[in-house]
Amino acid sequence: MAAGKTALGTILSPIGGRLRWAIAAQAVAAAAGVVPFIAIAELGRVLLDDGPDRTSDAWTLAGIAAGALLVRLIVMLVAGGISHLADNALQFHIRRSLVDRLGRVPLGWFSSRNSGLVKQAVQDDVDAMHHLIAHSMLDITTAIVVPATSLAYLFWVDWRMTLVVIAPLLIGLTLYSATMAGMSKNLPQYDRAMGRINGSAVEFVQGIAVVKTFGQARRAHREFAEAADDFATFFLGWVRATQYSKTAAEIVLSPVAVLLTTLTGGALFVTRGWLGAVDLLPFALLGIGLTSPILSLFYASYELRIARTAAERVTGILDAEELPVPDAPSTPADNRVSYRDVSFSYDGDQPAVTGVDLELAPGTVTALVGPSGSGKSTLAALLPRFWDVTGGSISIGGTDVREMSLEDLYSRVAFVFQDVRLTRDTIAGNIRMARPDASLDEVRAAARAACVDEVIQALPRGYDSVIGEDARLSGGQAQRVSIARALLADTPVVVLDEAAAYADPHSEAAVQDALSELTRSKIVLMIAHRLSTVVDADQIVVLDGGRIVERGRHAELVAADGRFARMWHAHERTTRWQPHGDAAVVSPSSAVAAGGIS
Structure with missing residues (x-):
């Protein structure tokens, strides 16, 4: 408090x-x-x-x-x-x-x-x-x-009659204090109980398709009902604990009770000669207004x-x-990216990345692969300063990214998320986010390069269509809009969180074409979830436990028969076609695993 x-x-x-x-x-x-x-x-x-x-x-x-x-x-x-x-x-x-x-x-x-x-x-x-x-x-x-x-x-x-008039006020305040004490004690529990009801309701509504599919609707509804019953039990106990003091306070402070006290006390004062009859009028008029x-x-x-x-x-x-931003920012000599003994941990917990050394040369693609929790996303996110390293340094053109102005950093590094985020604005406005002063011709050129111009032109108002109103895009189409935004920015360094991972088969080819246009002649740092996308990478970095355990080109790593080779062979087995009658189908286990290493 x-x-x-x-x-x-x-x-x-x-x-x-x-x-x-x-x-x-x-x-x-x-x-x-x-x-x-x-x-x-x-x-x-x-x-x-x-x-x-x-x-x-x-x-x-x-x-x-x-x-x-x-x-x-x-x-x-x-x-x-x-x-x-x-x-x-x-x-x-x-x-x-x-x-x-x-x-x-x-x-x-x-x-x-x-x-x-x-x-x-x-x-x-x-x-x-x-x-x-x-x-x-x-x-x-x-x-x-x-x-x-x-x-x-x-x-x-x-003053004597005034003391009589304020008696109900003092008694009522005492009784209300008991009620308020109960409120201060129970309100935190009330907030928690309401939070549980809201959480179970949202969870039930958001997951209704899943729970009904697996026949668990009754169970999900029971969890909400239990939360509601627990709240009702708590609230009823709270009301019962304070009902007597609250009811007594409201009775004592009611205009009828105050007027009755005033007139009774006034009658006694007048009959005893302590107060003139005409002097009782102010107390009758103003006394009932003291408690309201x-x-x-x-x-x-x-x-x-x-x-x-x-x-x-x-x-x-x-x-x-x-x-933190520097008072006197430095300007990099070029765009070469260097990781030097980089370490990072979240809130002082177990290190997510430890002792990483990495060079990203212009015109090359570096792919980060590894199991879930190996540090791929963390390592990539440190370059555009989603967080600052807790050890070592990351530099662009010999300048520590922490010594660069944010405007300079983001003019050199673009990040294309796997999870697309478009604002409730026009299509053109979403693409222009990278360059607000860009002309419509430049916006359209970026959209064409991202293979999404025809999709936008088919919308009711074309590039003036608003996301969420008259522009409802599929996942692959939205991803291509975000790639068009990155194309318009035209940064020399691009960080990709495998943008085509969630695209449907029809859209994936278009997204890959857009990515090819985006990454041409750039420094590319790619988080790879599917090993098939890293075969042509100039450098594959294998992470495990936040450390680099292998690095090299695809053929070299497969020939080395190490960690990457085992991942690659597992990937080949899961994507192998299985005969089934006269048709070729993917086995259920292969279909699930086709997403590659998460």
């Missing part, structure tokens, strides 16, 4: 001045809202008095009440306007800061966090703070100022807790470690 308070204070600091003005204005509006009731009480006392100036005093009081209402209306509008403008400014500031920070964190940061976390921070958590800033803070101010102003007046009238803000404070405290949690998550992203 302390961390949430600190985080919220940090988040609100840019608009602290405007919030103070809004709260001050709301305090004036709240105090002005009490004045008409005071005026009515005083009007009653004037009219019941036998003094000679009753008419003049009555009109004066009526004017004060009307003026106070007008002041309340104007100042309340000002307070609301200031708070909403402050909220708008804060949302803009936070979202811009989040996007700016996300643009400067290592690209690998996103690999360990799903898009839901980022979306929650940028959208949901910022929205969660809106109600606190624009409404709850003003509600809290009103809930404090109205009773304080009323009590100040009532104490002025008669308690409910507002109750809900505002809940909004405050939500905002603190949201601020903690937002601050967590804003405090994410940035990718």
Whole structure:
């Protein structure tokens, strides 16, 4: 909770001045809202008095009440306007800061966090703070100022009767404190229970095709039902634990109970001669208004807790470690890539890559192969600085990539992912991401080279078609769009995460043609999942346990009869055609294994 308070204070600091003005204005509006009731009480006392100036005093009081209402209306509008403008400014500031920070964190940061976390921070958590800033803070101010102003007046009238009137308020606050203590204790468990329900529901919906195919729909539904039942049991226990204190508090703080207490105490005071009958009117009018803000404070405290949690998550992203950039970047002499004794580990865990030395010469293709978890993807991702090495160095043209500006680095290195990511933009906009100033002719030339121009031209609006709206592409077509983007960038170094691995047979040939165009005369570092794609590579690097265990050309490695040779022979066996009657088919085991080494 302390961390949430600190985080919220940090988040609100840019608009602290405007919030103070809004709260001050709301305090004036709240105090002005009490004045008409005071005026009515005083009007009653004037009219019941036998003094000679009753008419003049009555009109004066009526004017004060009307003026106070007008002041309340104007100042309340000002307070609301200031708070909403402050909220708008804060949302803009936070979202811009989040996007700016996300643009400067290592690209690998996103690999360990799903898009839901980022979306929650940028959208949901910022929205969660809106109600606190624009409404709850003003509600809290009103809930404090109205009773304080009323009590100040009532104490002025008669302090003894005021103590009688505030008795229900004190008792109700005590009872509500017990309820709130239960809430603070159970809300974390409530969040976990709701998270379990949401998770099981999403898992059930997303996996419905699989679970139904294998006859497990009943089991998947049972897991969701159990999560819902557990939540119901917990919530019922929570409600039962607080129902008596909450019900008692609501009864004690109800207007009827307060009015009954006021009139009973007032009758006793009047009959004993401690209070004039006319002086009971202020307590009857203002007393019932003392307890109504308690409910507002109750809900505002809940909004405050939500905002603190949201601020903690937002601050967590804003405090994410940035990718270090040099103050005086160096420029490489050429584009030759060198790995020197490179080591890397994730968060200090077991090293993913250890002691790797590798040279990538211009015009050559280097393929990284090895079993799953051998370090292929990590080693390739270190070149475009998805992460920074924890030992050794990676250089381009003799310059450490950490000493280059990011603009220079990304103008030299392109990364084509196996998992295609296209933004909700036009086809042309997605291709232009590499070069926003590129002309349509240049975009089309890149698309033609990527073998996807005809596909785009067939869309309803051609290159102006929007991804997800009137442009719905297959996996192979989307991959060719991403290759067109890389072609337009025309970087001298290309890192490929075997972009054709998930393409359907019809699209694979087109994707391979596009890749051939992309990699012509470039330095290519390729992550190979299928050994058939590395036969013509200039250099094959075999990784195991984060270390290089073999390297060389295909024929050399097969002849060496080492690790790669065993992988290659296994690959040949799994892709061998088996006779079946008059037709040739792939055996089921071969069909599964045809994807090669994962």
